[in-house]
Amino acid sequence: MGLITLSDHLHDIAENSVNAGAKNVNVVVLENAETFFFSVEDDAGGIRTDMLEKIFDPFVTTRKKEIRRVGLGLPFLKQAAESTGGCVKVETKLGEGTKTEALFYKKNIDCQPVGDIAQTFLVLLLNEGIHWHIKRCFDFNCYEIDTDTIGKYIGKLDSPGKISLISEMLEELENSLIDKENE
Numbered sequence: 702m703g704l705i706t707l708s709d710h711l712h713d714i715a716e717n718s719v720n721a722g723a724k725n726v727n728v729v730v731l732e733n734a735e736t737f738f739f740s741v742e743d744d745a746g747g748i749r750t751d752m753l754e755k756i757f758d759p760f761v762t763t764r765k766k767e768i769r770r771v772g773l774g775l776p777f778l779k780q781a782a783e784s785t786g787g788c789v790k791v792e793t794k795l796g797e798g799t800k801t802e803a804l805f806y807k808k809n810i811d812c813q814p815v816g817d818i819a820q821t822f823l824v825l826l827l828n829e830g831i832h833w834h835i836k837r838c839f840d841f842n843c844y845e846i847d848t849d850t851i852g853k854y855i856g857k858l859d860s861p862g863k864i865s866l867i868s869e870m871l872e873e874l875e876n877s878l879i880d881k882e883n884e
């Protein structure tokens with residue numbers, strides 16, 4: 702557990718949206734000196750009521766056997782967030798989509814640092830066929846990126862050159878948030 706960063710948790714939850722067939726995913730990551738909060742909202746059709754009762758039980762999964770991993774994403778997230786004094790909330794509308802939110806209190810995170818947020822965003826953006834909208838704030842300093850804007854200025858992320866360009870851009874955006882924080 703201790704090796705999973707907050708970015709890994711975010712990745713895991715966003716991956717749930719991808720696996721559920723989302724076309725649009727809205728990611729919000731809000732951080733300040735005390736807390737780390739993320740929200741992932743998708744249009745993947747929601748979670749059936751019988752499943753919803755069990756999503757926080759370990760090893761409950763509707764994933765196909767061929768896909769790696771085992772149904773621990775949400776139980777791990779809940780355990781990790783609650784162990785810091787935070788919480789997890791899943792809201793779902795059948796036929797529409799799901800919103801998963803998690804709050805962590807940073808002072809109680811001993812072995813789970815925030816991790817590589819820029820890298821996590823990059824990996825998400827590389828999922829083809831999904832429209833991502835990402836908003837990231839540290840205090841009142843924010844940046845936003847979305848698939849349409851990237852498509853307009855860079856095109857499809859289909860070459861190592863374009864991928865490293867977007868990767869550098871994300872690193873810079875992240876660094877500028879932290880720099881502003883330290884001004």
Ligand SMILES: Nc1ncnc2c1ncn2[C@@H]1O[C@H](COP(=O)(O)OP(=O)(O)OP(=O)(O)O)[C@@H](O)[C@H]1O
Pocket residue numbers: 713717718721743745746747748752756761762763764769770771772773774775776799
């Ligand atoms: N956004 C979502 N839309 C639809 N179903 C979801 C969503 N998030 C979770 N679920 C359902 O909850 C189940 C449990 O999710 P969880 O993240 O705990 O495990 P998993 O994704 O199946 O496997 P793992 O996260 O370990 O790779 C999923 O298999 C899926 O059926």
Ligand SMILES: [Mg+2]
Pocket residue numbers: 713714716717773774775
């Ligand atoms: Mg999962």
